[in-house]
């Protein structure tokens with residue numbers, strides 16, 4: 001029997017108005033001067049100012065760094081680290097969707113780690129260079145999808161290679177994640193639908209992935225149940241705080257569960273973002289049904305269990321997912337988003353290079369990737 005490691009370390013504070021608890025956790029990590037990392041959207045929504053006020057009322061000095069790109073790049077990390085030093089900060093508070101939360105981790109890393117960023121690339125064992133002296137990070141998500149608030153990796157596009165590079169270390173974990181559903185009510189319906197489908201995909205792929213992780217499995221199933229119950233409502237009525245809260249929990253649980261692994265759907269989705277600029281959650285939504293039919297051969301019992309959680313009455317899991325996708329207003333295929341047959345060869349090459357499919361319950365060849373894209377058109 002192989003030996004597994006199971007770890008669930010992040011303190012999570014959940015509830016409407018839980019933003020008010022942020023200063024307690026800043027104090028807990030001895031923070032007195034915070035760099036608030038976000039993007040222009042978070043500023044525009046008034047959320048950066050709200051977080052700043054809460055911290056300043058508790059005598060925490062705040063500087064705002066709002067220059068994070070939608071897909072974080074190296075300069076964001078360097079400029080953020082400079083802002084941290086100029087403010088003489090001792091804690092990072094990241095506020096926003098996946099991009100600011102990822103960037104916040106890498107800015108924290110940069111303040112104490114001087115090597116060129118590519119040397120920390122997880123794909124070449126760069127985590128070995130990451131030591132515990134990373135300043136404390138607190139996360140305040142304003143979307144419900146990536147789960148980056150409880151994740152231990154940050155993704156950054158490096159100048160030299162132009163590639164999305166994953167930097168991973170337990171030292172990049174937030175000391176606390178503040179999940180306040182009130183901060184997600186302004187998210188538009190389409191973003192709610194796409195990010196919510198990302199959360200659902202994380203839970204489903206984690207549950208089906210290879211590996212022995214009963215705790216991740218339980219969390220993944222509970223996350224799927226929350227998505228089935230709340231996603232459509234959160235899309236239809238953005239002000240429904242119960243549905244918003246359910247999706248925030250599901251997103252966080254998906255990211256906790258996928259430490260077990262993801263699968264072929266994420267390998268198909270990543271090139272759709274890098275090559276076709278497609279939203280990550282939407283890319284997952286468009287590929288997931290085909291991947292479920294593909295995986296059904298390898299793990300029929302698990303696929304059946306997920307079907308029952310998503311929709312008792314559906315004839316198959318893939319049909320249940322197609323129906324949910326339609327209900328929340330997402331398109332029914334990659335073709336609707338401008339992907340053509342001519343794109344598939346290159347996409348399939350890139351999907352094979354992606355590491356996620358290595359934990360898919362059924363091994364994938366390049367031919368399989370081609371067929372999965374074709375079926376998803």
Ligand SMILES: [Zn+2]
Nearest residue numbers: 198202266280
């Ligand atoms: Zn994802």
